[in-house]
Amino acid sequence: MKNVLVIYYSQSGQLKEIADQISLPFVEDANVNVTYYNIQTKKNFPFPWDNDSFFDVFPETFKQIPTEIVPPSNEILQTKFDLVLLHFQVWYLSPSIPINSFLKSEYAKTILNNVPIITISGSRNMWAFAQEKVKVLLKDVNAHLVGNIALTDRNINLISVITIVDWMFHGKKRKVYGFLPLPGVSNQEIKDSSKFGEIILPFLKQENYNNLQQKLVDNGAVEFRWFLLSMDKKANKMFTIWSNLILKNPAKRKTLLKVFKGYLFAAIWVLSPIVHLIELILYPILYFSISKKKKYFQGIS
Ligand SMILES: Cc1cc2nc3c(=O)[nH]c(=O)nc-3n(C[C@H](O)[C@H](O)[C@H](O)COP(=O)(O)O)c2cc1C
Known part of the structure; x- marks a missing residue:
């Protein structure tokens, strides 16, 4: 059993x-x-x-x-x-x-x-x-x-x-x-x-x-x-800055969360399409590095 x-x-x-x-x-x-x-x-x-x-x-x-x-x-x-x-x-x-x-x-x-x-x-x-x-x-x-x-x-x-x-x-x-x-x-x-x-x-x-x-x-x-992985990585860097800022300023938490919301909106609707376009252009150049990343993220090591 x-x-x-x-x-x-x-x-x-x-x-x-x-x-x-x-x-x-x-x-x-x-x-x-x-x-x-x-x-x-x-x-x-x-x-x-x-x-x-x-x-x-x-x-x-x-x-x-x-x-x-x-x-x-x-x-x-x-x-x-x-x-x-x-x-x-x-x-x-x-x-x-x-x-x-x-x-x-x-x-x-x-x-x-x-x-x-x-x-x-x-x-x-x-x-x-x-x-x-x-x-x-x-x-x-x-x-x-x-x-x-x-x-x-x-x-x-x-x-x-x-x-x-x-x-x-x-x-x-x-x-x-x-x-x-x-x-x-x-x-x-x-x-x-x-x-x-x-x-x-x-x-x-x-x-x-x-x-x-x-x-x-x-x-x-x-x-x-690939585009999502690239966005994920960039957003992790930005979220580190935002989360530190918010947690270090508890008195301003509400205001900072409102600004964060605005940032997130802009990142999704303005930055992400630009990044997507750049990634598409770079795709042939980065092909081997992307294949390596794909193998890693589809694996468990
Ligand atoms: C507060 C919050 C943040 C989320 N952030 C992400 C995210 O960063 N990436 C993502 O792929 N999905 C994100 N999601 C979607 C969730 O991963 C999940 O698909 C959704 O909440 C449904 O899950 P459930 O089974 O708990 O209902 C988020 C959802 C919530 C509620």
């Missing part, structure tokens, strides 16, 4: 749907015992979001400052799991506060110590450097990363900005203006993600995960867009 722990946090339910689909082949297998762990924080985050709360979580999210979480059950704490599937969402290019708080907790040290782990993100599309931050946290608790699945909204970047913001502020996936595509990971992709569970299952049984990541990538598990 193999024990699998499925960890998730989800505001809209999207990541829970993904977790259910990926773990489906395990649930249907009589030799696998699946336990679900829904991370809960003592302080609640609103969903749908309002303007102030959405921007107010920026500095703490980006600086990866943890908040208190509700302890997992004794059953979870006392079981030695053979595999953990960690589902996380990206907030401000970083693991969301609930996920970061769990990974930095004593509970994670107990549950994840010396356990193979597969990370599964469900984000808008900028997940790459958040995954790098998760890798560091996993190393800190001695978990062994054996696979990664990064599910995203595959629509054009600026369209997904409009549709995801609408979803976050209204709480429902809907067609903005009646014709824009639905936000988030597509229903079809969520439904099809049980194929990843099927791919993982034999690796779990043989307790050897060599070559798992390549198989996942071959089946479309990790979307890579």
Whole structure:
């Protein structure tokens, strides 16, 4: 009998749907015992979001400052799991506060110590450097990363900005203006993600995960867009400056968050199309370096 722990946090339910689909082949297998762990924080985050709360979580999210979480059950704490599937969402290019708080907790040290782990993100599309931050946290608790699945909204970047913001502020996936595509990971992709569970299952049984990541990538598990990686990197630099500035000036927090909102708006709608154009022009020159980066970000090293 193999024990699998499925960890998730989800505001809209999207990541829970993904977790259910990926773990489906395990649930249907009589030799696998699946336990679900829904991370809960003592302080609640609103969903749908309002303007102030959405921007107010920026500095703490980006600086990866943890908040208190509700302890997992004794059953979870006392079981030695053979595999953990960690589902996380990206907030401000970083693991969301609930996920970061769990990974930095004593509970994670107990549950994840010396356990193979597969990370599964469900984000808008900028997940790459958040995954790098998760890798560091996993190393800190001695978990062994054996696979990664990064599910995203595959629509054009600026369209997904409009549709995801609408979803976050209204709480429902809907067609903005009646014709824009639905936000988030597509229903079809969520439904099809049980194929990843099927791919993982034999690796779990043989307790050897060599070559798992390549198989996942071959089946479309990790979307890579060079332009997004480049924006992610640049935005991380800018977010470091903004988060430091806001946290060092608590008396001016509200005002600075308003200015940050303006900056973010300009970065998305003015800077990002310019960067995109430059990246397109540079693409042939940078081809080999981009291929190298693609290999790295689709891998797990
Ligand atoms: C405060 C906040 C910040 C977010 N920042 C990012 C981001 O930097 N990159 C990204 O790809 N998605 C971002 N998202 C989208 C989330 O990763 C995720 O797709 C969405 O919140 C749905 O997740 P859920 O399962 O918790 O409902 C953000 C969402 C929220 C609420």
